[in-house]
Amino acid sequence: MKYGMNHLSLAVRLALTAGVFAAAGAVQAQAPQTDNPTSTDQATPPSKSKAKNLEAVVVTGSLIRRVDVETASPVVTLDRATISNSGKPVLGDVLQQMPSISGNATNPQNNSNGGGVASPLLEAGDGASRVSLRGLGISRTLVLVNGQRMSNPDINLIPPDMIEKVDVLAEGASTVYGSDAIGGVVNFILRKDFKGAQFSLNDGISSHGDAQRRGFNLTGGMTGEHYSIAAGLDYNKYDATLGARRKFSKQQLYLSSGSVIPAGSSSIPTGRIQVPASIASQYGCTLNSSGYAQVTLATGNGSSLGDYRCRLGSDTFNYAALNYIQTAQKRTNGFVLGSYDFTDNLTGFVNAFYNHTVSSGQDAPSPVGTGDGLIISSSNPINPFGITFSQNPVPGDPNSGYNFQTRLTGAGTRVHSYTTDTSQINAGLRGNFGQESSWNWDASINYSHTKRDQRDSNEVDIPSLQAAVDAGANIFDQANAGNVLSTGVKTPIYIYTQSTKQAQFDANGELWDLPAGAVQLSAGALYRKQFMNYTVSDFAVLDPTTTTCQILQEACGSPGRGSFNVKEVYAETLIPLLSDQPWAHSLNLDLGVRSSNYSTTGTTTNGKIAIEWRPVADLLVRGTISQVFRAPNLNELYDGRTLVQPNLNDPCVGRTAADLAAHPAACQFVPVNWAGNSPAQVNTFYSGASTVGATLKPEKGKSINLGLVYDPDWLPGVSTSLDFWHIYLRDTLTAIQADTVVSSCYNNNASPYCSFIHREDNTSRQPGQVFLINTPVVNLGTLSTTGIDYTLRYKIPHFDLGSVDPGNFRAGLSTSYTSTYKVNATPGEPNTKTVNYAGTLSPQFGNISRWRGTVTLNWDKGNWNAQWQSRYINKLTALNADAAIAGVNIPMASVIYHSIQLGYAVPSIHTRFDVGVDNLSNKLPPLVYQNGANYNVDTATYDVLGRYYWARATIKF
Known part of the structure; x- marks a missing residue:
């Protein structure tokens, strides 16, 4: 109406x-009536x-x-x-x-x-x-x-x-x-x-x-x-x-295949550790389609390969119990x-x-890992695997680029x-x-x-944590590393x-x-x-060129x-x-x-x-x-x-050369028959309107x-x-929303939202990948x-x-x-x-x-x-x-x-x-x-x- x-x-x-x-x-x-002084109806x-x-x-x-x-x-x-x-x-x-x-x-x-x-x-x-x-x-x-x-x-x-x-x-x-x-x-x-x-x-x-x-x-x-x-x-x-303290909230519940199951985060204190087939074989772990497996700490302090076992789907961390x-x-x-x-x-x-x-x-305590820039070198004495854990392969180190993720319970809850x-x-x-x-x-x-x-x-400070790990802090053993790892946190x-x-x-x-x-x-x-x-705080200010700050991304601000x-x-x-x-x-x-x-x-x-x-x-x-x-x-x-990381339904995925040519603003640098963003989550910046002009x-x-x-x-x-x-x-x-920005630009090359999209160019290893989408307040x-x-x-x-x-x-x-x-x-x-x-x-x-x-x-x-x-x-x-x-x-x-x-x-x-x-x-x-x-x-x-x-x-x- x-x-x-x-x-x-x-x-x-x-x-x-x-x-x-x-x-x-x-x-x-x-x-x-007003002229009649005897009128009973007079107001x-x-x-x-x-x-x-x-x-x-x-x-x-x-x-x-x-x-x-x-x-x-x-x-x-x-x-x-x-x-x-x-x-x-x-x-x-x-x-x-x-x-x-x-x-x-x-x-x-x-x-x-x-x-x-x-x-x-x-x-x-x-x-x-x-x-x-x-x-x-x-x-x-x-x-x-x-x-x-x-x-x-x-x-x-x-x-x-x-x-x-x-x-x-x-x-x-x-x-x-x-x-x-x-x-x-x-x-x-x-x-x-x-x-x-x-x-x-x-x-x-x-x-x-x-x-x-x-x-x-x-x-x-x-x-x-x-x-x-x-x-x-x-x-x-x-x-x-x-x-x-309440049954309904003591653990996060999920609906899966028609059943309600208690679950939690895959970032666990014993580690979610990616290893190659040569290491996974001694544990009998099933390899994924990329030929890797995941292991986690089972016993001991993690200094020996015998301290680990295959990670199971049921290995999760109950973060909900620590919320108010x-x-x-x-x-x-x-x-x-x-x-x-x-x-x-x-x-x-x-x-x-x-x-x-x-x-x-x-x-709950912070999840942290190689995705946050942390590196655990193969030469580090706390690392028994002989491989380097890092977000990307390290030049000159063929055994690098393996993922590592843990939960810093030793550093305490985030208050x-x-x-x-x-x-x-x-x-x-x-x-x-x-x-x-x-x-x-x-x-x-x-x-x-x-x-x-x-x-x-207790927000994780990546440089401080990296220094602590390089100095020998055992990040594989959260149960006994609290005093050392606590030096890797700050209070923004x-x-x-x-x-x-x-x-x-x-x-x-x-x-x-x-x-x-x-x-x-x-x-x-x-x-x-x-x-x-x-x-x-200076160390918590978001860098728009890297989408990071000195502490974990979730706590970065502007x-x-x-x-x-x-x-x-x-x-x-x-x-x-x-x-x-x-x-x-x-x-x-x-x-x-x-x-x-x-x-x-x-x-x-x-x-x-x-x-x-x-x-x-x-x-x-x-x-x-x-x-x-x-x-x-x-x-x-x-x-x-402020950084937000939603999944993006990118209309430029799987397009022919003719399709891409018809949508140059939305699909700039996207190759023909592109498979899409990897990972599916993309970086977006929420902000006020004036911040983006x-x-x-x-x-x-x-x-x-x-x-x-x-x-x-x-x-x-x-x-x-x-x-x-x-x-x-x-x-x-x-x-x-990010989907709205990209679809609006895809449907109209002259859309004012086209300037909000930033993709990796042809000099990148992943041309067409969305690096950043601005998602400010709009009418x-x-x-x-x-x-x-x-x-x-x-x-x-x-x-x-x-x-x-x-x-x-x-x-x-x-x-x-x-x-x-x-x-x-x-x-x-x-x-x-x-x-x-x-x-x-x-x-x-x-x-x-x-x-x-x-x-x-x-x-x-x-x-x-x-x-x-x-x-x-x-x-x-x-x-x-x-x-x-x-x-x-x-x-x-x-x-x-x-x-x-x-x-x-x-x-x-x-x-x-x-x-x-x-x-x-x-x-x-x-x-x-x-x-x-x-x-x-x-x-x-x-x-x-x-x-x-x-x-x-x-x-x-």
Whole structure:
């Protein structure tokens, strides 16, 4: 379902024109009533008193100050009670369970995959939690604090005691908030008017006796006639939990020939050692087609040929047992919220918070060998084979060029430690233009800064390891070589900093009165500058000419640095068209527009039109059509190079001379009937666009929402909503794939991607071999997703059971259904197709389950309260779970999690106690085998810890 931008612009103009004429018509039609002072139908002019201004607030999804709770925007609110009843010490654990959040998300269940990534805020293992509304990814979900964007969208940074409520708007809101608000926004609304002090202790542990978490928070505040101040300190600590502690994650599982088998890496501590037939014969090893065999250490220290045996297919290393299913983390937060009334019409305010997080992930010891440049000479006294192990034959040594691969268990596991410091402050003035004016204004400055220090311990330093081996370190005997081989490792340091500076001014109020109410306007402007810098230890900097660095390739990185600024002006108007008319209890038209000028991509202007119609007081019919956009972020623009090694489906393989001549750009230097790349994996460089001299433009699209909200007067306590949503994007910002680069160039010699391909020339021993393909971030592809949300809330009327008071009950249901998630990665290319990922799990888009939902039942009576919550994730299909057999997909079962909470207040000591159990039935996550997932499960979606007990004590004084 595609909607041209010109169509939407025309619709906005027509709607604005229609709204003005309708308003004028309403004025004319009802003008006689305004002249009749005795008319009972006369609309009472809205008061412009200061009291009214205090009642109205800016709601999430709009710039207009409103009294209405329900507007054209489908906002789901989590209040303080909901957050508290969850028992979660961090907000990420609460938000990521919402039905509208899906896809790939980061949380402390994700272990790190190692260093070198020039986008550290997107990396796992740092204790962060980020949200992906509608499965559109964390870069298309905007995170706000009191309407101001967070430069680091880690929602674990925000102290829960700082929050009054969380508004989640799962629709495009670019006209209100600017770039990134495509899937929607998560807006954390801060507390105010806090009085007294509160101290809380919490603890928790899994039923396996691990994954302990504990912490405390202290909050205090004072409120006077002209001031309000609140401050708090929060600390929590999570223990690391190894994958070996759970049956499903203690070893990597693979699907082979229809059977699930435990397996591991072929890089083993006893060595995968290639030997010629003359040596293999004494062990009785079977030779491969090239006339070689592999042996491994069986006993002894490896100094004698008798210490070895034939290597078997079952000789693997269980790396999975050493990964974390919960990363280690310690988090300290502090915040200050304050305001002061200088006069009746002028208030100053400041909102500030600081977070210090220390966390760590862990990987198995490094695999290393001749493929990394290591050489073990035949003359080395530790080498009993009399041959030289090296990646390529050594000139003058006919017995060289044999492969050797081992696992450096003697050097220890690779630990990825992170220290992240984030601060943000928003300060300014707000006021009005006098008690008789409806106009309010707000002027603020916003500054945020994030620094993340990443240190990767025990990364192999090839020159140092080579020197140790040359000096006699026995690399064949890992069990006894630890102290010596540990000198062959280093700790690279990767430091990422990002800052945001912003100044903003807003004003809003009433323009003129119509019979249905006052026309309201909100307008403003802002200036924002964002900066990033990424540094890498010198020995870990990737050399683009060799595709290596001094340490193993996986830990090589590249520095990156850049900034941009944006200037924006925006406006929104609410026009009440009808009020208290037959079939129009109210009819409002909401129009918005925002123009954004980026120093990197130029100017883009986006608009929205929204309708709020109440045919009767109990029923709201709402609809919004808005243009959305996302400007390329700092990482997409300025990331340095990172090495990735995918398999390449090269279209130049096996071609005739005529075919090759017809495709000179894609197949340069490729010989006739070429057999293809060897090995099949090729070197590619992911990077930001500017690194390769490319330019980017914003991705753009539309967001459509049509819905109903029903609050029946005949059934008090019930509120329900039904919303249809559709989001369409084009020119999506994505890292291009190697297959796409080569196929695009093959199909079009003038393709801009042809310059990304670098093959070995005719002077090489392997002409045509792909040496390198640049795969930067580009504008490519389309994405369209549709679905339905449904909510039901019921405050059950109090019922009488005679002498027994059953207490008060509340029930809630929230569901989201994704009907389509269609992606065309290469629109316009021959043989391209659109793939619907709804109901699937894929490495690229994550978990797009069709149905997600939560059911909550609350009860309270006197000093007691309790909550039961069930969370549902529908069945889905894991795509291409068997990488060796194309098209083999694995079904994944539906999952229901149950959690309970029970609380009791003791007024005499001003204390409250809460206990709870998460994952009450100890539900195991569905397995996905080797589908690009650590621990054989989707850690972004499912619980991996099992049944979990928690307790909390809170005292107020």
